[in-house]
Amino acid sequence: MFKQENKNLQKEAETVIGPSVMVKGNLNSNGNIVIEGILKGGVKTAGDVFIGNKAQITADLEAKTAHIGGEIRGNVKIEESLYISSTAKIYGDVVCASLAVEQGAMINGRFSMGKDIKTEKSEEEEKEAVSK
Amino acid sequence: MYVYIYDEFLGSGRHDKALHKIEKRLTDLGLNGKTIRLGTTKNLKTSIDDEIRQGAKTIVAVGNDSTVSKVINVMANNQSDEKYRLCLGMIPMEGKNSRLAGVFGVKNLNDACEILLSRRVESFSLAAVNDSFFLFKAEAMLNEAVLEIDKEFIIQPTKSSSLEIKNNPSAEKNDRTLSLAIKDGDSKSLLDFKELILVNKGTPLITDGALEIETPAKISLSDEKIKIIIGKNREI
Numbered sequence: 349m350f351k352q353e354n355k356n357l358q359k360e361a362e363t364v365i366g367p368s369v370m371v372k373g374n375l376n377s378n379g380n381i382v383i384e385g386i387l388k389g390g391v392k393t394a395g396d397v398f399i400g401n402k403a404q405i406t407a408d409l410e411a412k413t414a415h416i417g418g419e420i421r422g423n424v425k426i427e428e429s430l431y432i433s434s435t436a437k438i439y440g441d442v443v444c445a446s447l448a449v450e451q452g453a454m455i456n457g458r459f460s461m462g463k464d465i466k467t468e469k470s471e472e473e474e475k476e477a478v479s480k
Numbered sequence: 481m482y483v484y485i486y487d488e489f490l491g492s493g494r495h496d497k498a499l500h501k502i503e504k505r506l507t508d509l510g511l512n513g514k515t516i517r518l519g520t521t522k523n524l525k526t527s528i529d530d531e532i533r534q535g536a537k538t539i540v541a542v543g544n545d546s547t548v549s550k551v552i553n554v555m556a557n558n559q560s561d562e563k564y565r566l567c568l569g570m571i572p573m574e575g576k577n578s579r580l581a582g583v584f585g586v587k588n589l590n591d592a593c594e595i596l597l598s599r600r601v602e603s604f605s606l607a608a609v610n611d612s613f614f615l616f617k618a619e620a621m622l623n624e625a626v627l628e629i630d631k632e633f634i635i636q637p638t639k640s641s642s643l644e645i646k647n648n649p650s651a652e653k654n655d656r657t658l659s660l661a662i663k664d665g666d667s668k669s670l671l672d673f674k675e676l677i678l679v680n681k682g683t684p685l686i687t688d689g690a691l692e693i694e695t696p697a698k699i700s701l702s703d704e705k706i707k708i709i710i711g712k713n714r715e716i
Contacts, residue, residue: 366669368641369662373633384667389633 362395367402401435482513483536485524485551487543491517495573498589502571505593528554532562538709540569540596544577546690549614556606556613556704569596569709580615580688585711595711602710604649607658608702614687618645618699621683622662628677639664645676645699650716656701675700
């Protein structure tokens with residue numbers, strides 16, 4: 349279902365984290381990102397994110413759209429569409445506007461849909477900011 | 481005034497016939513100038529700095545890619561304002577080791593003198609590695625390497641990989657970025673960066689296929705530009 353879109357996204361990607369590298373830290377971008385390797389930290393982009401089947405991510409993820417095929421340990425916040433393929437494993441809360449999930453995907457966390465919904469973490473951050 | 485920098489390898493005698501032919505052609509075209517022959521006792525930086533001070537307007541690297549890289553580094557590192565009137569010319573003496581000249585349209589010895597005479601000059605941006613500069617690319621085989629990108633994240637290759645950093649010297653760089661590729665067989669990682677710090681065990685960076693730079697190395701786009709005399713068949 350997602351294969352053609354995935355190929356297009358990979359071709360247009362501004363940043364590619366290949367399977368033979370490990371990234372530690374915050375990856376911030378305005379363009380599309382492809383992650384096939386290991387990433388620990390955070391991912392934030394105004395563009396699209398493709399996470400390959402063998403990727404292992406320990407990070408919160410924020411993007412416009414995302415295709416997730418690998419493992420994510422962290423909260424996922426997607427402004428528009430989120431596609432979760434059968435090989436995906438997500439351990440964290442997920443927020444998105446629209447969703448497609450393939451049979452076999454594993455998701456352990458709260459699911460919220462709609463543009464104005466926030467993750468538990470972002471609510472806490474907002475409360476802290478107000479109290480300061 | 482023209483200053484011709486003859487690289488050390490030209491002293492072997494193997495290139496005497498070609499050099500004689502070039503010198504005759506340069507004289508015929510009125511492009512003769514001072515010749516500096518690099519050798520073990522001749523310091524390139526001191527020689528070029530002296531010539532800049534004495535009013536040289538064109539420095540011509542006679543040799544190969546290594547000669548061009550060495551001359552660019554001295555020109556860009558010169559501290560005087562006089563360097564901004566300088567142009568770099570190239571006379572390629574070794575076809576396969578003179579790829580830089582070819583990129584700028586100086587494809588062979590026969591064309592080199594006419595290209596110097598026509599004096600078509602353009603400015604090109606340089607990338608910086610520590611105190612050195614390069615035009616196109618820096619490469620290295622990575623060995624237990626750590627790459628810090630824009631002070632935001634680090635990359636550690638998990639397999640034996642090669643690194644390639646590319647500068648596009650003719651591009652307008654509003655975002656001031658260079659491109660990074662880490663390759664391992666068919667897989668690769670790609671991203672643009674403003675500043676990269678590379679630590680690599682025992683293996684140096686090679687800039688423009690010519691100069692070796694030891695790590696740790698800080699790599700970014702430089703503010704320095706260099707004026708180069710180019711041929712009409714340039715590739716960039």
